Amino acid sequence: MSADSKFSTGRALLAVFGAGLVFGAGLALSGMTHPEKVLDFLDLAGPWDPSLLFVLAGATGVASIAFPLILRLTTPLLAHHFDLPDATAGIDRRLAIGAVLFGLGWGVSGYCPGPAIALLAALPDSGREALIFLPSMLAGLWLSRLPARVSRRQTARHGMPNAELGTPSLDRV
Numbered sequence: 001m002s003a004d005s006k007f008s009t010g011r012a013l014l015a016v017f018g019a020g021l022v023f024g025a026g027l028a029l030s031g032m033t034h035p036e037k038v039l040d041f042l043d044l045a046g047p048w049d050p051s052l053l054f055v056l057a058g059a060t061g062v063a064s065i066a067f068p069l070i071l072r073l074t075t076p077l078l079a080h081h082f083d084l085p086d087a088t089a090g091i092d093r094r095l096a097i098g099a100v101l102f103g104l105g106w107g108v109s110g111y112c113p114g115p116a117i118a119l120l121a122a123l124p125d126s127g128r129e130a131l132i133f134l135p136s137m138l139a140g141l142w143l144s145r146l147p148a149r150v151s152r153r154q155t156a157r158h159g160m161p162n163a164e165l166g167t168p169s170l171d172r173v
Helices: 003-030 035-042 051-070 093-109 113-122 128-144 146-158
Strands: none
Touching (some): 003 051, 035 051, 035 093, 093 128, 128 146
């Protein structure tokens, strides 16, 4: 690894760390690390709390201004190319099931991955719930990638490309 790429990687990691700190501070300041806030937003029959809506509106506003400015660049500041989703990838069964499971998990627990990670800073007081949620989330992520692992083993064993097995390629997982 050249000194230039080490410097570039270091700057990128520092930028990611800084963005994570800003994100976590925003979650903490808005109270979104507390599942009660999220659950009160989702509970339309009870004491509805619209504060999550304002957080989402603020994030959408910042993104709607920042993304067009960023995409005017020919390359990102800290990477060799933009890594954007493919516009041809449609909504498939796997995406729909994942969205439903994410929504159910968020609605039942009141935790989204970002706030749960930020809540670890509140240990040992209110962060104990995150110690249950985060391992469960990681187990779910591991289980969700299990079909791709099985497909990869079958491909290695039989020498067939993933498309012939009827499973998504690992590039899309």
